[in-house]
Amino acid sequence: MALAHVLGFPRIGAHRELKFAQESFWKGASDEAALRATGATLRARHWQAQADAGLDFVTVGDFAWYDQVLGTLALLGAIPSRFGFDPKQLSLADYFILARGSKQHFAMEMTKWFDTNYHYLVPEWTADVQFNGGVDWLHDEIAEARALGHKVKVALVGPLTLLYQGKIKSGLGHKLDLLPKVVAGYQQLLQRLHAAGIESVQIDEPILALELDAAWRNAFAPVYAQLNAQLSGSAPALLLTTYFGEVSEHAELLRSLPVAGVHLDLVRGADQLEQIVAGWPQDKVLSLGVVDGRNLWRTDLDQVLTKLKPLQAQLGDRLWVASSCSLLHVPVDLANESKLDEELKSWLAFATQKLAEIVALKLALNGKAAEVEAQFVASRAAQASRRSSSRIHNPLVQKRLAAVTAADAERSAGFDARIAKQQAKWQLPAFPTTTIGSFPQTAEIRQARAAYKRGEIGHLDYLDKMREEIRIVVEKQEQLGLDVLVHGEPERNDMVEYFGEQLWGYAFTANGWVQSYGSRCVKPPVIYGDVYRPEAMTVGWSQFAQTLTAKPMKGMLTGPVTMLQWSFVRDDQPRETTALQIALALRDEVCDLEKANIGMIQIDEPAFREGLPLKSRDWPHYLDWAVRAFKISAAGVGDETQIHTHMCYSEFNDILPWIAAMDADVITIETSRSDMELLDGFGEFAYPNDIGPGVYDIHSPRVPQVDEMERLLRKARGVIPDARLWVNPDCGLKTRGWPETYEALENMVLAAKRLRQTVEQERKAA
Numbered sequence: 121m122a123l124a125h126v127l128g129f130p131r132i133g134a135h136r137e138l139k140f141a142q143e144s145f146w147k148g149a150s151d152e153a154a155l156r157a158t159g160a161t162l163r164a165r166h167w168q169a170q171a172d173a174g175l176d177f178v179t180v181g182d183f184a185w186y187d188q189v190l191g192t193l194a195l196l197g198a199i200p201s202r203f204g205f206d207p208k209q210l211s212l213a214d215y216f217i218l219a220r221g222s223k224q225h226f227a228m229e230m231t232k233w234f235d236t237n238y239h240y241l242v243p244e245w246t247a248d249v250q251f252n253g254g255v256d257w258l259h260d261e262i263a264e265a266r267a268l269g270h271k272v273k274v275a276l277v278g279p280l281t282l283l284y285q286g287k288i289k290s291g292l293g294h295k296l297d298l299l300p301k302v303v304a305g306y307q308q309l310l311q312r313l314h315a316a317g318i319e320s321v322q323i324d325e326p327i328l329a330l331e332l333d334a335a336w337r338n339a340f341a342p343v344y345a346q347l348n349a350q351l352s353g354s355a356p357a358l359l360l361t362t363y364f365g366e367v368s369e370h371a372e373l374l375r376s377l378p379v380a381g382v383h384l385d386l387v388r389g390a391d392q393l394e395q396i397v398a399g400w401p402q403d404k405v406l407s408l409g410v411v412d413g414r415n416l417w418r419t420d421l422d423q424v425l426t427k428l429k430p431l432q433a434q435l436g437d438r439l440w441v442a443s444s445c446s447l448l449h450v451p452v453d454l455a456n457e458s459k460l461d462e463e464l465k466s467w468l469a470f471a472t473q474k475l476a477e478i479v480a481l482k483l484a485l486n487g488k489a490a491e492v493e494a495q496f497v498a499s500r501a502a503q504a505s506r507r508s509s510s511r512i513h514n515p516l517v518q519k520r521l522a523a524v525t526a527a528d529a530e531r532s533a534g535f536d537a538r539i540a541k542q543q544a545k546w547q548l549p550a551f552p553t554t555t556i557g558s559f560p561q562t563a564e565i566r567q568a569r570a571a572y573k574r575g576e577i578g579h580l581d582y583l584d585k586m587r588e589e590i591r592i593v594v595e596k597q598e599q600l601g602l603d604v605l606v607h608g609e610p611e612r613n614d615m616v617e618y619f620g621e622q623l624w625g626y627a628f629t630a631n632g633w634v635q636s637y638g639s640r641c642v643k644p645p646v647i648y649g650d651v652y653r654p655e656a657m658t659v660g661w662s663q664f665a666q667t668l669t670a671k672p673m674k675g676m677l678t679g680p681v682t683m684l685q686w687s688f689v690r691d692d693q694p695r696e697t698t699a700l701q702i703a704l705a706l707r708d709e710v711c712d713l714e715k716a717n718i719g720m721i722q723i724d725e726p727a728f729r730e731g732l733p734l735k736s737r738d739w740p741h742y743l744d745w746a747v748r749a750f751k752i753s754a755a756g757v758g759d760e761t762q763i764h765t766h767m768c769y770s771e772f773n774d775i776l777p778w779i780a781a782m783d784a785d786v787i788t789i790e791t792s793r794s795d796m797e798l799l800d801g802f803g804e805f806a807y808p809n810d811i812g813p814g815v816y817d818i819h820s821p822r823v824p825q826v827d828e829m830e831r832l833l834r835k836a837r838g839v840i841p842d843a844r845l846w847v848n849p850d851c852g853l854k855t856r857g858w859p860e861t862y863e864a865l866e867n868m869v870l871a872a873k874r875l876r877q878t879v880e881q882e883r884k885a886a
């Protein structure tokens with residue numbers, strides 16, 4: 121009999137209960153007990169949903185108070201020693217300091233989890249890091265689940281993925297130097313799980329979907345042999361999970377690893393099945409991820425069943441039906457969507473619905489097709505209705521896309537000619553200061569928007585409130601002495617959702633929250649049809665903001681790649697086609713802004729790096745269309761119009777030439793959490809256009825001091841010519857409060873002024 125399971129369930133709660141409990145704890149408005157109680161309630165609810173759906177285990181270990189990688193470090197005792205915490209006595213408050221920083225401590229670095237919009241905390245590898253055991257939280261959660269009567273499978277981030285995803289901070293030549301300690305730590309952990317009677321452990325090794333070099337590849341067999349030897353044939357059985365891509369190059373390794381089973385992502389890597397299944401050992405489970413954990417289209421159950429049936433003959437009980445990856449990346453429950461129309465709703469499945477899909481497949485395989493016939497009928501109807509629906513195809517859009525030429529992607533002059541005209545026009549000081557776009561989204565702003573959405577205040581009142589906010593933001597920027605201003609984006613709930621709401625071909629949810637990092641969530645819009653801009657989206661706001669100041673006011677848009685990457689994307693046409701449709705819509709907006717005398721326009725592409733395929737052999741194709749999409753959105757303007765872009769939260773060094781190929785006049789880019797590591801890349805590749813490497817981390821409430829920022833700027837001057845260097849934070853300020861924002865920007869402007877003085881002195885001395 122086939123079994124059914126998921127690799128993980130979203131922890132934030134259908135109504136973001138965890139977010140509100142975390143934030144209340146951070147504010148000091150509630151205590152640790154209250155936060156813990158909310159966590160326990162959510163876990164209990166999510167396990168119950170899994171049990172009620174008919175899964176064979178509930179997954180324990182997917183919960184995290186902030187992030188699952190940080191949680192793994194806390195569990196193993198491998199927290200960075202620079203914080204001075206005792207790993208075995210770590211309190212929740214300490215754990216949050218690791219994640220968010222404090223007056224004394226920089227936060228741990230945060231970066232994207234593979235190619236998702238989820239951010240994890242980057243382990244800090246030093247020679248003295250320990251793996252001798254840490255907090256008991258996982259063990260407590262297991263006890264909780266059992267007390268509720270559930271059959272438990274424990275999920276862990278695997279040792280090699282954990283090591284790989286960290287960064288060497290000091291004292292190590294190679295991350296794998298830590299292997300003996302790490303393995304000992306996992307052995308200890310597995311023993312304890314065994315002692316507690318755990319029979320099944322899912323051990324996530326998604327790095328197998330990357331192109332690993334020999335050192336990493338070769339580490340798998342000995343590591344798993346050691347973990348297995350320790351268990352000496354006794355429980356828990358290890359299920360090694362791979363996801364986010366195909367792993368067929370490791371087919372031989374996976375067949376021979378001493379683990380009880382292996383999980384494959386058949387959504388991302390449909391083609392790998394044949395190669396891996398051939399000669400699959402008689403004693404190994406094969407868990408097949410057939411329900412998409414990264415998107416929310418309803419599964420074509422017939423199609424999947426057809427694929428699974430022949431395998432059942434081969435695998436029997438050893439066939440497990442699963443989600444492709446953890447369901448962390450999709451919203452919790454479609455039942456909470458009252459605003460989506462019934463047709464669209466019938467096309468979708470959120471995490472809760474996906475549980476039912478997995479179980480329907482399992483039951484159909486196990487000879488109980490009659491019990492789940494209704495599910496199959498509904499799935500069939502959804503596929504048919506999606507294929508034939510008239511709301512998906514827009515001939516206007518398709519015709520325009522077909523007519524795009526290479527020239528549409530090129531500015532009329534090269535950078536040198538453009539920047540000369542732009543400088544003559546704007547007369548900015550050396551090291552111009554600016555911000556990334558958003559200013560604090562205060563409770564007042566959000567409440568006003570919530571009241572507007574509920575119909576308690578009218579459209580004009582809402583506009584008035586937002587305009588008032590813009591007035592305040594402009595006034596503060598003038599006081600601060602910033603050189604290039606922004607309107608602050610108060611009217612935007614989220615930079616992607618806001619545009620999605622105004623474009624055709626997009627649907628948006630009322631409650632489709634997905635965790636992005638810590639307590640922060642997004643509601644990714646759903647792209648279901650051809651994308652079309654019926655009217656201007658931002659022009660009124662930018663125009664209004666420009667009337668308030670004589671300084672340049674940057675227009676503010678989200679770029680095509682990010683609009684795509686942070687949405688749930690249609691799966692019935694290539695991603696690049698959708699990206700180019702969005703690019704054309706944005707191009708019209710950019711041209712409209714220019715016509716309205718907005719002379720600087722920022723087109724944010726924070727997800728540009730995130731969209732990069734995990735395997736480098738797929739890079740050229742992606743980079744080609746992604747760069748083209750950006751350029752098409754930007755290239756409709758004249759030479760004097762200054763195009764900015766912004767990127768954050770990724771490692772950029774390996775794609776610098778393509779970032780340069782986007783040919784934005786100015787890029788502001790996140791660098792401060794990694795102490796300007798970006799600049800290392802400039803050794804090989806000198807970025808040609810203007811650049812503002814972020815001088816402070818906006819994701820931490822800590823206020824940076826003038827000296828720190830001045831130091832970073834001096835570092836930047838080492839590789840960026842003075843004439844090309846801008847001064848700005850790492851990213852937008854929407855998540856910050858006003859007092860810390862104001863103070864930080866005051867310090868930043870001061871740092872820029874000091875730099876100008878230095879240059880002046882250098883010039884005099886010369």
Ligand SMILES: Nc1nc2c(c(=O)[nH]1)N[C@@H](CNc1ccc(C(=O)N[C@@H](CCC(=O)N[C@@H](CCC(=O)N[C@@H](CCC(=O)O)C(=O)O)C(=O)O)C(=O)O)cc1)CN2
Binds near residue numbers: 636637640641642854
């Ligand atoms: N899509 C996306 N991905 C991204 C980013 C991003 O900005 N957008 N930034 C990077 C980092 N990630 C981030 C993700 C989310 C947030 C963020 O601030 N999210 C907000 C939600 C934003 C939002 O949609 N807000 C809505 C709804 C806000 C809300 O909760 N309203 C209350 C009512 C108002 C109140 O009383 O507060 C409610 O509905 O219950 C609005 O402003 O209208 C949050 O979690 O708090 C920040 C950074 C990478 N990925």
Ligand SMILES: [Zn+2]
Binds near residue numbers: 851
């Ligand atoms: Zn950013």
